[in-house]
Amino acid sequence: MSDFHAPVDDILFSLRHVARADRLADWDDELAGEIIGHFASFAEGRIAPLDASGDAQGCRLENGRVRMPDGFAEVYAELAGQGWQGLSAPEEFGGQGLNGAVRAGVSEIFSGANHSLQMVTSLVPGAISVLMRFGTDEQREAYIPPLAVGRWLSTMALTEPGAGSDLAAIRARAVKDGDAWRIDGEKIFISGGDQDMSEGVFHLVLARTGPADSGVRGLSLFACLSDLPDGSRNAIGVTRIEEKLGLHASPTCQLAFDGAVGELIGEEGGGLKAMFAMMNHARLDVALQGVAHAARAADLARSYAAERKQGRDANGREITIDQHPDVARMIEECDALAIGGRALCHIALVAEELGAAHDFVEFMTPVCKYFCTEAGTRAADLAIQVMGGYGYLREYGAEQNWRDARICSIYEGTSGIHARTTATRSLSMNGGAGARAFAGFLRESGGDFAGLAEKWEAEAKRVAASDDAAAEAHGFMELTCDFAWRAALARVARASEAAPAISDRIDRVCERFGIAT
Amino acid sequence: MSDFHAPVDDILFSLRHVARADRLADWDDELAGEIIGHFASFAEGRIAPLDASGDAQGCRLENGRVRMPDGFAEVYAELAGQGWQGLSAPEEFGGQGLNGAVRAGVSEIFSGANHSLQMVTSLVPGAISVLMRFGTDEQREAYIPPLAVGRWLSTMALTEPGAGSDLAAIRARAVKDGDAWRIDGEKIFISGGDQDMSEGVFHLVLARTGPADSGVRGLSLFACLSDLPDGSRNAIGVTRIEEKLGLHASPTCQLAFDGAVGELIGEEGGGLKAMFAMMNHARLDVALQGVAHAARAADLARSYAAERKQGRDANGREITIDQHPDVARMIEECDALAIGGRALCHIALVAEELGAAHDFVEFMTPVCKYFCTEAGTRAADLAIQVMGGYGYLREYGAEQNWRDARICSIYEGTSGIHARTTATRSLSMNGGAGARAFAGFLRESGGDFAGLAEKWEAEAKRVAASDDAAAEAHGFMELTCDFAWRAALARVARASEAAPAISDRIDRVCERFGIAT
Known part of the structure; x- marks a missing residue:
């Protein structure tokens, strides 16, 4: 197999001369080239070599916890340590504050080097943008920094058995419990639902707050931490990981929420938005x-x-x-x-x-x-x-x-x-x-x-x-x-x-x- | 997964009414329906259930011999015992003498039920037709009956490293040694190059009898038996089996011919034909x-x-x-x-x-x-x-x-x-x-x-x-x-x-x- 070569020239040409990223107020052409080039070296040297071995070894479910293939935790630690997880996170919350165009270049290289590892780590920018747009000040301060520095990874916990493309059929329920919410239900196809690379997982969970027949208008979005502030584990269990055609090093989890503590993000009933x-x-x-x-x-x-x-x-x-x-x-x-x-x-x-x-x-x-x-x-x-x-x-x-x-x-x-x-x-x-x-x-x-x-x-x-x-x-x-x-x-x-x-x-x-x- | 359903109605409709197989002198419409229906039951009941397990387990190379996945040898014994391997072989050599149209129906069902097992067993009709067309009377009498009753399976040993689509580049050599020939060379991508289902393997090997630069005109075809009449093993070793995308239960072998005894089939220099x-x-x-x-x-x-x-x-x-x-x-x-x-x-x-x-x-x-x-x-x-x-x-x-x-x-x-x-x-x-x-x-x-x-x-x-x-x-x-x-x-x-x-x-x-x- 030929080694992975990051298509740096193609990406920079496309950003600069086709998409004309220089029209962005915060575009720094030299810096963009340096960042993308630097990530390319890291991807070629450290991330890509785990692609085939990760595929062959796959993820395992052991005593209810997911074990990633050999070497993944080490490379993730380097990735987080070098600040790549917070590349486009706001600087005030510990990120680098770079624009989405640079992140796109990095993201493509990451996927080419090792789609599985990219998948497990790549939902963080989306989670941060949800928090920026719909979160409260307290939520942003509490949740964005650990995501930006890589202490936490995040998931999108949406799909359920019988509710894939049809979100109106979602049955997971959230009920109010004092200031918090309690979530019960089963989610499937959750990429990175658990892993042994980050300290914790920040789940964004779609659950029903309206009556059973409330369709998509009865859905709300919740943040559920894998580990609660008091150090205990939240009531979120991994009940299986799927055997798949590919992406063997990305654990596709079935999660059971069993009265898990959650916090509403945005408005009640505003989950779909x-x-x-x-x-x-x-x-x-x-x-x-x-x-x-x-x-x-x-x-x-x-x-x-x-x-x-x-x-x-x-x-x-x-x-x-x-x-x-x-x-x-x-x-x-x-x-x-x-x-x-x-x-x-x-x-x-x-x-x-x-x-x-x-x-x-x-x-x-x-x-x-x-x-x-x-x-x-x-x-x-x-x-x-x-x-x-x-x-x-x-x-x-x-x-x-x-x-x-x-x-x-x-x-x-x-x-x-x-x-x-x-x-x-x-x-x-x-x-x-x-x-x-x-x-x-x-x-x-x-x-x-x-x-x-x-x-x-x-x-x-x-x-x-x-x-x-x-x-x-x-x-x-x-x-x-x-x-x-x-x-x-x-x-x-x-x-x-x-x-x-x-x-x-x-x-x-x-x-x-x-x-x- | 839904069980395998042999498309019997579709196949019979296609043979009878689209291809008009009734124009064949030896076509027996009722018999064709019975044979294809009978094979469909066998395929659904016995062959198809090994498809997923064979894929998961794959073949193994142990001490130079290929081990098929669990259950394959047993099902092969039934297949051979019921005469399916000799379906279209001439009756005088122990076959059923049925025409190629019926065999096509059976073959498609077999491939749908378990492509790997079909692959390992399906080169026999081609080998028999080569013997019928190019073999001597002695060769036909010696080789067709064991193939027709399933004692032997057969291979096509053509491809070499660097000589896939370009057969002019073939380097395996055959030299005369008294009445027999001795073959040296390396063949790759040989389906069923070895297995533990049949008593022996009948290899049809393309090797060079002309000078190195004789192109395709210098190629001849040889029969090489895995086991010689005196009970000893022929000098044909399995040096590896490939790890593949699919067809895991079909062993794709690399074979080393090391002075293996061979017998010329057809004319010297007539290998390509x-x-x-x-x-x-x-x-x-x-x-x-x-x-x-x-x-x-x-x-x-x-x-x-x-x-x-x-x-x-x-x-x-x-x-x-x-x-x-x-x-x-x-x-x-x-x-x-x-x-x-x-x-x-x-x-x-x-x-x-x-x-x-x-x-x-x-x-x-x-x-x-x-x-x-x-x-x-x-x-x-x-x-x-x-x-x-x-x-x-x-x-x-x-x-x-x-x-x-x-x-x-x-x-x-x-x-x-x-x-x-x-x-x-x-x-x-x-x-x-x-x-x-x-x-x-x-x-x-x-x-x-x-x-x-x-x-x-x-x-x-x-x-x-x-x-x-x-x-x-x-x-x-x-x-x-x-x-x-x-x-x-x-x-x-x-x-x-x-x-x-x-x-x-x-x-x-x-x-x-x-x-x-």
């Missing part, structure tokens, strides 16, 4: 996981194909398989998926940080989640194919890349859910402002995109007027994502000369998909 | 493995979706997820891939058995291999998506189905190799007779297919005249497969009323893809 704030953060992060897998696929495939000899050229000289057109096609598709997907995420993230394009960001979030996660799986599959029989073997890493990538289009809302959201809510929200912003994004991508924007708008109008938008969702989402990806690639192609070290490769990839440079 | 006879058999069998995975995917997804409740209908009643349009779309795509792919294979197989359409069969073999194996992986992936988070868990079976399916588009020639064959050799062979036969197949599929046939012929002409057919191969193969699959579905749709028990489902699936019924 708070949860969506956290989920939207998670969704762009998952989109970047997809990008990371696509980039890793391109790197694995390219490294292998450049070494593997097969066949001869017209002069009888032995050639490597990257000179076979079909292999070159597959490698360039991996790259195009990574480059275009990354550009989409960065454009959305920088827009979010700029704060002036809320409708656009809302529209783009499910598009990024859908496109990039499907792209990650597709590219990982292509890398297996490039490597042939070796792609099917454990030791070459391509198969783990696929197994880990595959969860991305399932968790944080399946692709089908995001397609439905886009074909229904996204088109109508705010009087169609999101759809107009997206069409504007297409239109401003130059070349033929004015025509594509018009075509997309006609299709959007048709779908919005349809009697059965759910049945149209898949086709409409595929069209939307294809146009979005091509528009992103067009912006990439236009910017490529700003990055001479990688511009040849980028131009070749864009040309393969008919994008003029 | 003999090997292709065997490979072409294997390729249609692998295509049926793809079909089996697609059918299993459809069954897993449909069973799950019919039970899993989520959301409510317009009247507030709880609904199962198969009533969500996007889920129905995915299930029906799985089914369409299975039904159409199976029809393609059966049409090619019946044509082969009829013996009058050699060019058509030659053209169709790589088309079936490419389409059906890609279809198996695609459907398996869709089934994971239908099941959401549960699709990602081990215990629901969808993820193993994908992992096992994924090898099919790699082994027996990757998809890229088959695309190149189709875009080059298949178009030109026999003065274009294969291409004309394929266009005829499209044209005779009714409806719009005359127009599609014309379109395909124009494209074939363009590709054949192209300077760089290798670069056109992927696109041309995708087009060819898409048209072939739609033509097969059109034939399925026209025949569906002959099978009332399944015609509603078949019609719905065909209609989803715009095929009129």
